[in-house]
Amino acid sequence: xxxxxxxxxxxxxxxxxxxxxxxxxxxxxxxxxxxxxxxxxxxxxxxxxxxxxxxxxxxxxxxxxxxxxxxxxxxxxxxxxxxxxxxxxxxxxxxxxxxxxxxxxxxxxxxxxxxxxxxxxxxxxxxxxxxxxxxxxxxxxxxxxxxxxxxxxxxxxxxxxxxxxxxxxxxxxxxxxxxxxxxxxxxxxxxxxxxxxxxxxxxxxxxxxxxxxxxxx
Amino acid sequence: xxxxxxxxxxxxxxxxxxxxxxxxxxxxxxxxxxxxxxxxxxxxxxxxxxxxxxxxxxxxxxxxxxxxxxxxxxxxxxxxxxxxxxxxxxxxxxxxxxxxxxxxxxxxxxxxxxxxxxxxxxxxxxxxxxxxxxxxxxxxxxxxxxxxxxxxxxxxxxxxxxxxxxxxxxxxxxxxxxxxxxxxxxxxxxxxxxxxxxxxxxxxxxxxxxxxxxxxx
Numbered sequence: 001x002x003x004x005x006x007x008x009x010x011x012x013x014x015x016x017x018x019x020x021x022x023x024x025x026x027x028x029x030x031x032x033x034x035x036x037x038x039x040x041x042x043x044x045x046x047x048x049x050x051x052x053x054x055x056x057x058x059x060x061x062x063x064x065x066x067x068x069x070x071x072x073x074x075x076x077x078x079x080x081x082x083x084x085x086x087x088x089x090x091x092x093x094x095x096x097x098x099x100x101x102x103x104x105x106x107x108x109x110x111x112x113x114x115x116x117x118x119x120x121x122x123x124x125x126x127x128x129x130x131x132x133x134x135x136x137x138x139x140x141x142x143x144x145x146x147x148x149x150x151x152x153x154x155x156x157x158x159x160x161x162x163x164x165x166x167x168x169x170x171x172x173x174x175x176x177x178x179x180x181x182x183x184x185x186x187x188x189x190x191x192x193x194x195x196x197x198x199x200x201x202x203x204x205x206x207x208x209x210x211x212x213x214x215x216x217x
Numbered sequence: 218x219x220x221x222x223x224x225x226x227x228x229x230x231x232x233x234x235x236x237x238x239x240x241x242x243x244x245x246x247x248x249x250x251x252x253x254x255x256x257x258x259x260x261x262x263x264x265x266x267x268x269x270x271x272x273x274x275x276x277x278x279x280x281x282x283x284x285x286x287x288x289x290x291x292x293x294x295x296x297x298x299x300x301x302x303x304x305x306x307x308x309x310x311x312x313x314x315x316x317x318x319x320x321x322x323x324x325x326x327x328x329x330x331x332x333x334x335x336x337x338x339x340x341x342x343x344x345x346x347x348x349x350x351x352x353x354x355x356x357x358x359x360x361x362x363x364x365x366x367x368x369x370x371x372x373x374x375x376x377x378x379x380x381x382x383x384x385x386x387x388x389x390x391x392x393x394x395x396x397x398x399x400x401x402x403x404x405x406x407x408x409x410x411x412x413x414x415x416x417x418x419x420x421x422x423x424x425x426x427x428x429x430x431x432x433x434x
Contacts, residue, residue, distance in 0.1 A: 108402040111409055153434070157420060183423035184416065185325040192328055192416040199401065199409040203374060203433055206400035215432045216420055217370070 002027060003172070004069030006062045006076060006084065009035045012099065013075035015145025016137075017043055019152075019176050021055035028057060029065025036060055050148065063088055071095045071168065073137070078102040078119055085123065091131045095165045098123045098190075099137035101197040108205070109198035111191075118191040120159060134160035134169045135190040136181070139197055141211035152177035154213040157184035157193045182216055219244060220389070221286030223279045223293060223301065226252045229316065230292035232362025233354075234260055236369075238272035240392055245274060246282025253277055267365065280305055288312045288385065290354075295319040295336055302340065308348045312382045315340045315407075316354035318414040325422070326415035328408075335408040337376060351377035351386045352407040353398070356414055358428035369394035371430040374401035374410045399433055 001024050007013040008028035020026050021043050028043075030036035036059030047055040066072050067090045076084050078100050100119035104112045116122040120135035127133065136158045144152055156173045158181050160166040170181035184193050196214060204212045218241050224230040225245035237243050238260050245260075247253035253276030264272040283289050284307045293301050295317050317336035321329045333339040337352035344350065353375045361369055373390045375398050377383035387398035401410050413431060421429045 108406045110406060157416065182420050185419040185423055189325045189327055189415070189419060192412045192419075195409045195412050196416070198406070199374065199413070200433070202402040202406060202409075203399050206402055209433075212433050215434050216417070216426075216429050217432050 001025065001071065002069045004065030004072045005029055006065050006072060006074050006088070007080075008065060008075060009039045010075055010077075011142040012145060013073075014039055015142055015147075016073060016075055017057065018046060018148055019145060021057040022047055022052035023175050024172070025056040026058075027065045027068050028059045029062035030059070031062060033059065033061050046148070063090070066090050066094070069094065071097065071172070073097045074100055074123065076100065081119060081122065082126070085126045091127045093130045094132075095168060096123060096127060096131055096133045097137065097169055098133060098135045099140075101138055101194045103194075103198040103201075109201040111195040111198045113191050113194070117188070118194050120187050120190040120194070124187060132160065132162040132165035133187060134158055134166055135187065135193055136169050136173060138193050139200055139214050140179075141213065143211045144213065152179050153215070154179055155216040156181050157196075157216075158182065159184045159187050159190040159193055161186050218242065218288065219286045221246055221282030221289045223282050223289060223291050223305070224297075225282060225292060226256045227292055227294075228359040229357075229362060230290075231256055232359060232364075233290060233292055234274065235263060235365055236362060236393055238274040239264055239269035241389070242273040243275075244282045244285050245276045246279035247276070248279060250276065250278050263365070280307070283307050283311070286311065288314065288389070290314045291317060291340065293317065298336060298339065299343070302343050308344045310347045311349075312385060313340060313344060313348055313350045314354065314386055315350060315352045316357075318355055318411045320411075320415040320418075326418040328412040328415045330408050330411070334405070335411050337404050337407040337411070341404060349377065349379040349382035350404060351375055351379075351383055352404065352410055353386050353390060355410050356417055356431050357396075358430065360428045361430065369396050370432070371396055372433040373398050374413075374433075375399065376401045376404050376407040376410055378403050
């Protein structure tokens with residue numbers, strides 16, 4: 001299975017690449033292909049040093065990360081979501097994972113969804129009808145993705161309207177470290193998943209914690 | 218410290234009474250004072266049988282549960298919140314805890330906040346300026362409150378605008394079983410705490426679980 005990561009050289013994307021490369025064929029997408037190739041080389045070095053099984057990873061453009069992949073992860077901040085999607089095509093029949101959280105830092109972190117109701121619903125609206133969008137990975141902090149020596153012992157709620165796509169996304173989640181996927185319902189209720197992240201950022205801020213995650217129990 | 222529980226004979230309220238009575242002076246409020254007295258007698262029996270220290274609990278009206286208490290918990294469903302508060306007075310200078318979650322069961326459970334933004338903000342708007350409102354206990358299921366033989370090993374996010382009131386509420390949370398209070402910021406962001414409950418109900422529903430709770434980690 002080929003996973004393309006749009007924004008694969010960004011804060012969240014780079015750690016995702018490191019975690020996913022030993023498990024799947026990964027295409028690192030970036031606006032700057034040279035940067036993607038650099039992250040690719042770095043990933044190959046890390047995999048070799050860690051003794052992971054040889055990983056298949058290439059550095060490419062964001063468009064290549066879409067075109068060449070079966071599953072595309074949009075590892076980009078909400079503020080760049082629309083402008084990035086407007087430059088990309090070939091999403092037909094693909095599964096797209098949105099880990100995007102529409103939020104703003106005012107006095108506290110606040111959930112500020114678009115008029116569609118959530119970032120995932122906005123993505124579904126912008127992409128072709130044959131694209132199956134799921135939200136997942138919303139609450140895993142960038143630092144945790146990158147900390148390869150730490151287990152990721154978190155719950156991951158997954159929303160989506162297509163049962164087969166959701167099953168595939170949950171399967172990917174369950175293969176990464178100790179992440180545990182939970183079906184959180186259709187995309188229509190993805191706003192409640194996206195609202196977790198500003199909540200967790202507030203919990204971290206007001207309780208002097210770092211990179212707070214969540215477990216359902 | 219005297220804690221009054223408005224709706225103390227309801228689904229959530231009854232278990233709260235059982236858990237709080239060995240720790241604090243509790244006034245059970247109900248529209249039906251006889252029912253409150255019956256829950257009171259039941260609580261006294263349970264406390265005696267469990268060998269808890271003698272508990273101080275009385276059955277009364279909802280108004281008494283406000284008038285006689287230092288801290289009032291509104292253990293009522295969102296749909297009865299406004300009509301109940303309209304019948305009650307004497308909230309001046311009290312701390313009020315809202316565990317109320319505005320939600321509806323459509324195809325999935327959905328967070329449907331009032332125009333104020335959250336149930337807690339609506340409560341603050343309806344009550345006198347001297348009343349200090351906090352949201353807390355939003356995600357603890359009624360069955361878990363009642364299951365006295367089970368530890369409550371959950372995280373409890375607490376929102377509020379008054380630092381002293383929030384500290385007192387967090388202190389109460391931390392005295393109950395293994396609950397752990399977390400400062401989740403001002404009341405302005407309480408919607409993200411209230412949205413947790415429909416999310417958890419969806420998680421339970423779509424993953425064949427019961428009474429799902431949450432831990433920050």
